[in-house]
Structures are given as structure tokens and as C-alpha cells.
Amino acid sequence: AADAASLSGTITVSAASSLTSVFTQLGRSFALAHPGATVAFNFASSSTLATQIEQGAPADVFASASTKEMGHVQRAGDIAGGVSIFARNTLAIVVKPGNPLHIHSLADLVKVRVVAICVPSAPCGAAARKALAGSHVVLPTSKITLGQDVKSTLAQVTTGDADAAIVYVSDARTVGAKGSTVAIPTSENVITSYPIGLVKTTTRRALAWAWIAYVLGPVGQRALRAANFLAAH
Amino acid sequence: MSLDAEVSVTLGPFELNVALRVDDGEVVAVLGPNGGGKTTLVRALAGLHSLRAGHVTLDGVVLDDPSARIFVAPEHRQCGVVFQDYCLFAHLTTEENVAFGPRSRGVSKADAHHRALEWLDTMGLAGTAHLRPDRLSGGQAQRVALARALATGPRLLLLDEPMAALDAGARASVRHQLGRHLEGFAGPCVVVTHDPLDAAALADRLLIVEDGHVVQSGTLAEVTARPRTAYVAELMGLNLLRGRARGTHLVLANGTTLQTSVDANGDVFAVIAPRDVALYSSPPGGSPRNTWSTRVDEIHRLGTRARVLLGAPVPIAAEVTSEAVSDLGLGEGAPVWASVKATQIDVYGA
Amino acid sequence: MSLDAEVSVTLGPFELNVALRVDDGEVVAVLGPNGGGKTTLVRALAGLHSLRAGHVTLDGVVLDDPSARIFVAPEHRQCGVVFQDYCLFAHLTTEENVAFGPRSRGVSKADAHHRALEWLDTMGLAGTAHLRPDRLSGGQAQRVALARALATGPRLLLLDEPMAALDAGARASVRHQLGRHLEGFAGPCVVVTHDPLDAAALADRLLIVEDGHVVQSGTLAEVTARPRTAYVAELMGLNLLRGRARGTHLVLANGTTLQTSVDANGDVFAVIAPRDVALYSSPPGGSPRNTWSTRVDEIHRLGTRARVLLGAPVPIAAEVTSEAVSDLGLGEGAPVWASVKATQIDVYGA
């Protein structure tokens, strides 16, 4: 680690909104571990974050929910050094409490009125499409409602009137009594990766690296696993 | 009778209490000082103020009676109203303004516009049919308002100073046209005016409203002969005095006594025409029984004549020629002698 | 002289071309038929219409001159204006309305309100100081407008029918007050009015504007004596004829010849007072040199007198008593004989 002086100040971490609760919690423990340092978070969808960084917004670290957005930013030359995968995720089906329509697999989804899936460009949407294609399930567009991110996709079932949603396991585990989770077998499932990297224009390089190391390190990984993410490797 | 109304309206601190009967075909002129309640009366009759008490009956149909909980909405009263400030619709042309009433009463569009054009023509406004009110002069606007009210073929006509903004020529001719129309008009008509000439030309009867009350009513001749308030006297150009009569002596409030030729007793009004008041620079001799010395308060010039307002002890006006004013060297505050013949003081019970 | 203006304004199809000079302390009354351009003139002088050509000069300072590209904004002209429709600010009380001007000219709030209250008092409106204009009667509103214009202490006064809505009593007293104020007023003043009495009482000079042009100007006596348009003649209650004079013969356009007592030649105006026109039911004998048979067009009743409008060949009005009307059995369309003495026809060059 670098010397304490360079580890004080504030960094801004642009993070995908699915990381909201786990990163908020990690930020607090990071601040405790590094007195004088604070982490400010900027939670939004990965693509919004990418646009902001391309337009020169003063972020120090970018934690994306997909390798695609990260690739974008990287190709634009806005990332200094390499990127690391710090977490992974996999899909599940969430249905109404008690599974009234008896959904047990992706194929059963053709029975329902409306399925909520993330927009194709969002990482969860790309993954869901890949999974559906992999198991040869074709859903007509009139049965698909597109959620702009995982949470709003999930909310279409928990709050709204959609019958099923394909979301990340990490999100599916939070539904509680408002829904039931149907697991997707590994053979039909898809795994997505969460990359993190240093934004080139950062002025607090040392602190930013410290944060990345913290997320990749044991504390970070433990917290991510507790939040139902899969380990990075 | 056709319009029978007893109007009690309260507007904040102002109270109006007026009883009024107007026969079919009769025209009643309402006169009175500013703020007397004339417009309020018109609005109450039109249904724009609801009565606190009393009633309005037109052709035996009750239009408003708070005690019986009857109130007929303005649009069902068939009153033609000319408003003091015209209230022309700014978004409609003159023609459309006049056609509005017939259209509202279900006349077909073509007929309504035909009728509107006829009325505009009658009012000498044919050329303005396509103009919006903001393009009209004040007098033109007033004539449009008149045409608009008449075009509905109303049962009751309410005209609030319908000629105040007209020029002298238009005034005479509109007054005449209005007079003819009113003669032909079957229903009752109420005209508010400040001009005794209008009243004389148009109205059968006068109603003087002051401070929310009727202070006098009757034909022009009756009202002129026996004014009962300062306003009426001033309107008719007369001096009005109030006092106690003892035989042919009239004692004013300030103790001054005038000699009259009428035998009376008790509280009386006395009327003196200004032209019967003679002015002198020194004590006059001769027959006039009432002669006193006073000062000039104000001088109002009226072309070749002048009105000289005199101060205590008898505050009246004298009308003399402009030459007399200069001959007598009159100016405001100047001393002067005044005299009135006893026979030129008319006395009647208060 | 103090106000010197040559006003050319174009408003759509309407053209105004008026030259006007008013000395300090002088009051000029502008009269004319509805739509003649009086209000337009006032607005141009106040800077609310810009000139197309000409100039407005006040105290030697050019306020508007399109050729020199000079235009002084209304707020820098120090004109007190009373608008024909008052234009009181609906969101301010009477007092605040009157105080608005002084406040705008930098007077302190306390002083402005003090001054406003004084003016309201002068106008007999002390009781309405805290009211909004929608609570005022028409006459009260007009007096507030007058007070508001005077309270700014203007260099030039422009009054557009300042007394049209006043009751007879208030009218005389406001006319007098206004007259006194105008006497004390150092600057030039222009009063638009329809009432020759107002003009007589207030103005030194008259300007008659018809259809955008000055058709006549001069003192009241000059204008009365020699009207040059039908409007002026009607205003003064006179009959105006136009024709060619050959010695003491006057030939009208329709060929009718009248005998006069004035030797003249060429195009002339002839004036006849209505009371000098005598009416008979059969051909009269006697001295009058002009006698003809005609029909009654209209009858306008004026209290105890009536105006009888006669048809061809000499379209003039006769003024007779109401009794005469019934004695002669006059009605509209009735045949009648008329006569005028040669000495009662005044003739002057056109």
C-alpha cells in the first residue's frame, strides 16, 4: 500500500446500480480502514456511466456490470491500465409467490402472459437472451416487457403484473415473500462478469487503486458473496 | 303593469332598496349622482346580482324572489342590457358581437348575421362590421353595445348610460332612433342617464336614486317643478332651500328669513330659479322684498352667461350675463348685493 | 407657444393629419364626431402612437420627429393623460392608483400617498381610498382617473372626455374644479369632449376634428357664429346650408333659391337658427321673404320645446313649442309650411 498521505481525500466511483447496496457498505468499511479517505458513489446504469466517462465526467473508478460497456470505455482510451473481473453473476426465474402458473424451466415461460426481461443491451438482458436461445425458447415480442435494469425488471413481478422475470440470482434472492425463485440449471444458464478499472483522468490514482484492490481483496469478495454474487474466479 | 320590482341588494357597505314599476311600453329614466346605485339596480334586474330581499316580476312571471327561493338565471330573463362600459367581446368582430345574442337564442347563423348587419346599419356602423372592438372609437363601441342589446329582441330593456360616449350629432340621432325604437318597443324599459335632455326625450317617468334609495319620482314636469333634493335641483338648474314656513315667512336653518308669496306652515322646500336672482354692486332700492349683502363663492361661465354662486347667508346661485359679471366687477370673494322677489320663491311641503 | 404639434398618424385605413398649437396656460378643446380621431390625437401627443410624419414639440423640446429620428418615450414626456375608458389599475386601490404617478417620478412612498389622498379629497373621493376599481361606480372611476393624471404634476395635460360619466352635479363641480386647476395650470392643456358646455367653460379655443382633419378652429364665439360643417352646426344647434350666392340670392345645390339680406358672391355657407324658422299649417302671408311648403321628417321632443326636422327642398330643423306641434297637428310625414326672414339668414364665404 502507498503511504497514508496519498490515501486521504475523496474518490468518485461510478458503479452499476446493481452494486448499490454492497458497494455502499464496502465504502463505509473502506473509509474506516483508511482514515481521511472517502468514497463517493455514482450509481447509474452501466451505459449511462460509460457515456459520462466518455464525456469527461470526473470519475476515478468505473465498476461496470458488463464487459461490453467496459470494453467501450477502454477502446475510447479512457481507462488507465488493465481491468479486473471482481464478481460474476448468473440467472434465475422469479415468479409470483407460490408459483401459481407452475413455471419450472425457461421453456415453461411460453405459458405466461408477460415475461419481464432486461433491455437487450443491459448485461442481464444480453444474458437472458443468450440463455433463452441456448434452450431454444422463442418468446413473441408481445409477451416481453423490457426492464431498463435488473431491479426494475424484477419489480415488474414483485410490484407489477408480470408473471415472470429473468433476473440475476443476486437479485432473485432479495424478493422475500413477494415472489418465488425458480433456479435455471447450469447447462441452460449464462454467467456474466463485472469488470472494474481506473479512469484515466483520475487525480487520485493511489486512492483509486487502493479501492480497486479493496474490492478484489478478501473483504470485498466476502461482501460480494454475502450479497449473492459469485466469486470472481 | 309589466315590470314590478322591489330590489334590495347589499354590496359590502352599500345598500340598495328601490321599488319600481314599469308598464309595457313605458320608459323610466333612472337618474342620480355617481355611486347612487343605478348600475347596481340594472344588474339586479338583469339577474347579475341576486336579491337579498324583495322580488322582480316581469309579465307576471317571478324572476327573483329570495323568500320563495326563486331565481331565474340571466340567460333566461330576456333582458337586453347595455352596459356602462360596453363589455364588447374582444375576440369577436362587431358583427359577431351583435349576432351573439340571436345565435344564443337559437337563431340560425345566416339569419343572426343578417339581423346583426341590419342593426349595425341602423346604428350607422355598417362599415365596421368586420372590425374587432379594439379598433373602434368610444362612441362606435357604445353604438355596437346598443345594437347588440336590441338585436336579441328582449322583453325588458335595461340601458346603462347608453349615450354617454356619443358625439352631439350621433347623440341626437341615436336618441331619436332609440326613442322611435322605444315607442315601437312593447316591453318596459329602464334607461340610466345623467342627461335630463335624454330623460326628457326618451322617458315617460323619472326615478331619482340617491345613496341606494328613491328620493323622487314622477314625470319630468313634476320633478322639475318640485325638486326634493339638492341633486335634483342642481340637475334642473334650480336653487333649493329648506326651512320652516310661518305664513309668508320662510326661516332657513341659519335663522335667515325670506319673504315669500305663498302661505304655508311647517317644514318646507323653497325653489328659486337662478335667473330670478338679481345682483347689484350697492344696496338696491325698489320692489324686491328680499335683499341681502353677500360674497361671491364661485363663478361658472357658460358661454355668454355666467352662474354666480353666492355664499352665506343664502347659499344660492344667480344666473347673469357675462357683461353683468364684468360690469359689476365680480370675482371670487367679491362683495355683492343680491335680491329676489317674493313672488319668485316657490314653496311646498317637505 | 408651448405645445406645437403636427401630427400625422396612420392606423390601418384611418389617417390623422392635425396641426395644433397650444400656449402655456391655454386650454384647447377638441371636438368632433365619433371616430374622428380625437383619441388618436391624444395618444400621439402622449407618445402612445408614433408619428408617421410631422413633429411634437413641448417647451421647445422635440418629443417626436420621425424625420430627425427623435422619439421620446411616454414615460419621459410628463403628460398627464385621462383615458376615455379610465384604464385604472385593477390590482391597486384608488389611493395606490393615484400614488402610482408620483411614485414613478421618484416621490417617496409617504409623500406620494399623502399627495394621492389630497387629490382624492379634492375630487370628493376620500371615502374610496382603500377600494379597488371594480368596486367603484363609473363616475367615481372617472374621477379617480382625473386625480391620477393631475397628481403627477404634468407639463402637458391631455384629457379624453374627462367628464363623460359624471353625474350632473359632479359634472358642474368637477368642471369648475378642473377649470380652476387649469387656470392655475402653467402648461398647455388639450381636452377632448362632446359637450359644448364643457368646451365653453374650460377652453380658450376649440378645434374641430372630423375624419382625421381639422375642419374648423377658433374661439367658441367664432366657431358658433360661423360653423363650417354639419357636425359643428348640429353641435351648436344651428342649421347649415351650402350654396352659391348671387347678391342677396342664395342658390342651393338642388336649385332652390333663398332671399338673404347679405350681399355676397360665390360659394357660401348660410346659417339659420332653428327658432327663426316659423311653421304654418297653411301658406302664411306677411313679411318673411322665404316661404315654402314641405313635409315633416322627424320630430325630436325636448321638454316643452320640440325640434321639427323638415324634408326637401330645404332640409333644416325648426324649433317650436310643444303646443305648436299639437296645434299644427304635426306628425312625421305631415305637410307643413315653413318660412324664414331674409334678415335671419347669415351668409359667409365657404
Place this chain on the structure above:
Amino acid sequence: MSIQRRPPLAVVAIATATVAFLAVPLVGLLAKVSWSSLWGDLTSPVATAALGLSLVCSLWTVVISLAFGVPLAWVLARFDFPGRSLVRALATLPMVLPPVVGGVALLLAFGRNGILGRPLFDVFGVQLTFSTAGAVMAETFVAMPFLIITVEAALRTVDPRFEEAAATLGAGRWKVFRRVTLPTIAPSLVAGSALTWARALGEFGATVTFAGNIQGRTQTLPLAVYVALEGNEQVAIALSLALLAVSLVILVSLRGWWLGAIRS
């Protein structure tokens, strides 16, 4: 001609700055357009469906808002009743609510398990969520307050004496309202409709939450833009510009036409 003075320089400067502030971002968007692919982006089935749906839904929103909002505005402006200011505030609140929460609130009221939605579904079999009607409903919920507030304010400035004059001419209340009141407030009515329409056209959060994002049924243009934005910014910008162009044409042309129509 009444004098037309030039506006003071300071005001012109401020106004210009304001226009610049509002316009420069739009110019920025224009600069980003890839003109070569523009036509293809705009004529894709997804884009045309979304644009059509947006127009349909937003116009319905304006119609419904006029039909229901103007009466409410009239009652609020003209009648004194207990709780009036509360009702007025209530009518304003949907504007303040973050749109997504507005969508949640609509779900709670009109969703299949909602207060009114459950009986509606159980008795009539009507389901509003995931339907075009639901999209219109979401837009109306968010946009109608703009109409109500604008029209109410305008109604308060109408001089009642003109309405009174119309009544004495025999015009019933409805006729007075249509022939005198409405023409008088025409500018505000047009302005309010434009605000409502614009708000509805840009509506995103409430629609996506309540009505969902189903292509061809509830995927209005902003939703399509969002979907595109996550993947292909070019398409998103192209769609946004299409929205702007359509709005521009409609706003400019409608204004003149509408003002004219009401007055005649």
C-alpha cells in the same frame, strides 16, 4: 400603429443567453448524428412502431386531459368550496412525484391487485397494465396536472363581466364557456395543451413501471430510446431527433391553427 419599441438590451441579452442554454445541447445532439445510418435507424419497425405509439398515446393524453382537466380547472377557479386548496394541491402532486414512484402508485391503484384494479379485473376482466390504455393512463396521470394548473390560472384572470354580458344575451353557461371564456383563455389553453402534450411525449418512468415496455403495445418512443441508449447511442439520438422534429412541426403548426379555430 401603436409604438413598437425595441426591447432593452439587457433583456435581449438575457433572452439570448436563455435560448442558447436551451439550444446548445440540441445542437450537440445534432452534431452526434450519424447521417449515413439515420434513415435506416428511423425506418426500422421498432422505431416506427414506437413513434406511432408515442403520437397516439400523447394525443389521447391531451384529449383526455382537456375533457377532464378543464372542468376541474373551472370548478377550482370559479367555485369556493371547503378543501379547495387541498384539491388544487392534490391535482399538482402527480407532477412532483418521481415518475417511477408515480408508476408504482398507479400499480397500487390500478394494477391487477390494486385498490380499483382488482375489482376492475375481477368484475369486468379489464387489465390496464401492459396495455396501450395503461400507457395512456400513465401519461395522463403525469401530464394532466400541467393542463389543470395552467387553465385554472388563466380562468382566474378572465374578467367576469364579459361572461355576465354573454348571459344577458341569452347564452347558457355552456355557451358562455365555449364562446366567451374559452376564446379568452385560448392562449393559455394552447399553452397548457402544449405543456401536457410535451410532458406526455417525454414520459418514461411512470409508463415503464405501470404499463411495461412491450414493443408495439406500450413501448413509446422514450422507452425505445432508452432501450437503444443502452446499446446503440446513434439510434437513440436518431430517435430523439425524430421526436424533436415531429414536436417542432406539430407545435409550430398547431399553435396558429388552433388559435385561429377557437377564435372563429
Place this chain on the structure above:
Amino acid sequence: MSIQRRPPLAVVAIATATVAFLAVPLVGLLAKVSWSSLWGDLTSPVATAALGLSLVCSLWTVVISLAFGVPLAWVLARFDFPGRSLVRALATLPMVLPPVVGGVALLLAFGRNGILGRPLFDVFGVQLTFSTAGAVMAETFVAMPFLIITVEAALRTVDPRFEEAAATLGAGRWKVFRRVTLPTIAPSLVAGSALTWARALGEFGATVTFAGNIQGRTQTLPLAVYVALEGNEQVAIALSLALLAVSLVILVSLRGWWLGAIRS
């Protein structure tokens, strides 16, 4: 007293239905509140920071919109210049733009690499993204058009003769505007400000895109609600209700006070 008639039944029915439509969803929200945790949810540092920031940003938006939007509205309403209807439409477009695209447009204009943002940063070192000023800017961009449109419409209905009368009394243009024009359009000014404020208060898409979602700096209440929705819907509803309550109080009290202040 002028006659006060009862409104026609049909109108009352429509108005009531409208109020119900707008109110039932709010009732639905209320029913969802977990009252036990409400106090804790509302007094968390995140919630109070977001609420404070929302109020600050939205009030700044109103102030800036008044300062810049009213002059523009005046110029649009009173002066005829070539391209006027284009400028008016331009001022309307930010309302139509989906807010997220509005945010992108703002980035393209005022981001560090934007048309104006780059010189601003290079010369003055001013960076608007991720700053509270940026949040205000985003809200202003989206909300100011509401003020401009409302005020312009109102200005068109003002009778110029009153302004002329004021001018002859010696009031300069500024004084005429302040003492005659503004009081006359006060209802619309208040309405427009309320609309602007409400729109700014609910603003989400443009803010999150342009200014980011940084707690205490740019995380306004709708953004906090969004973040809360990711985790805990209860908190999101509690925050929304706080927003509603604050709006209710401000709208109801401000209206009376403001109208009074302008008139006096």
C-alpha cells in the same frame, strides 16, 4: 355579492372523477407505507441529504427560471422578430426530449469534452458534471420551458392599454413591467413557477445522466428513491411521501403568500 351559482352536476361529476383518478394512486402509496419504520427511513442521513439537496436544487431552478425565463417570455410575447416561432418552439423542445437524452445532450454541450464545456474547463477550470451546479443545470434545462410557455401565454392576454397608462404616468419600462404587468399575470406566474418547481423536483433522467448520482452532491430525492428502489421499496415509498408532504405544504402556503406579496 355577485350571484354565485352552483356548478352543473355533470361538471362536478367529471371534476370529481378527475380528482379521484389523481388521488387514488396517492392513497395506494399511503396504504403501502410501513409506519413503524417510517421515521427511521426519513431521518437517515441519505434521506435528509437527498431531501435537502432536492429543495435547494429545485428552488435554484425556479429562481434561475424566473430570472432568465421571464425575460425570454416577455420578448416572445411582445416583440415580432424573424424566427420568433422557431425560438418559441426551441424553448419548448427540452420538455419533449426524453430526459435521459436531455442529459446526454447536456453532456455533449456542457460536459468536459462538450461544445461549451471544454472551453469552460480549459479556460476557467469550471466543471459542471458531478457538481450540484450541474444538477441545477439539468433540472433547469428540463423545467424552465414550463415557465416560459406559461408566462408567455399569460403575457399575451394582458391588455396593453394598462401598460400604456402606466407609461404616461412616468413609469419606465422596468417599472411598468414590475408594477403593472407582473401583478396582472401573477396567477400565471405562480402557476408557472409551481409547474417548474414540481417538474424540477421530480426530475430524474437528465440529472442522473448529466450530473451523476453522487450522495450529498447530486443525489436528489428522485435519485435516492431510485437507489432505494434497488434495495428497499419501503424506503422509496417513504421518501416519495416525504417529497409529497413537503410539496403539499409549500404549494399550499406559497400560493397565498406569493399572490399577496406581488399584489401589495
